[in-house]
Amino acid sequence: MQVIVVDDYEALSALAAGLVAGFLWARPDATLALPTGATPEGFYRALVATGVSFARVRTFNLDEYRGLSREHPGSFYHYMKTRLFDHVDLPPEHRFVLDGTAADPDAECRRYEEAIRQAGGIDLAILGLGLNGHIGFNEPGTPWDSRTRLVTLTESTRRANARFFGGPDRVPREALTMGIGTILEARRILVLVSGAGKAAIVRRFLEGPATPEVPATALRNHPHVTVILDRAAAGHLTGHGTVVSGHKK
């Protein structure tokens, strides 16, 4: 696992965008798995600004809330449309987001796994990190061989995402998410984590015991993982990290 610590959120966003744009210049037909949340907003802005083409790219979002339509402003589809899809030449038929309104969520999850398989698997998965160590919406306790499925969100996750809904009671209780097993099959993985609020979970992710109680620790079994942290998120680490920009304060 390669861990890179940069000065701040802006540097994290720029580095991540540069890495992903470089990847797409080398592999213009790549298949990506994409995150949502506050962390990747700067990354998407910087990625759009690179002007890299998405004409042959396929994207699979990690997760979606159960019961929200694509038009709902809290849906991850809406997030992707406003942050990325509306700004790049990614063909509509190459944009895969789980359908939160599917009458049969299990069938929807099987369909998603099949679509990933037909795309040749995921070349690069870009992930954020939940406050409780979740990746996608795989909450603590999720088995590492889990596949795409319907899940129940924890109270802490619903509280953390309340800002997107105007209150925790409005956050959906369920979601569809790629499984940890599905994510681990990606050929490369890039994890973005920003802010002092994540410093404690970053330490557990990188330096604590590998356990399903911290879902992100499953990534330690993967051969090609890069983690980009800003200095605040790296604040509790004792041993890891390579400073690639700025100076130690």
Ligand code: GLP
């Ligand atoms: C969300 C998403 C995750 C994301 C995480 C952190 O709920 N399901 O994919 O990585 O929580 O989000 P944020 O960047 O807003 O802290």
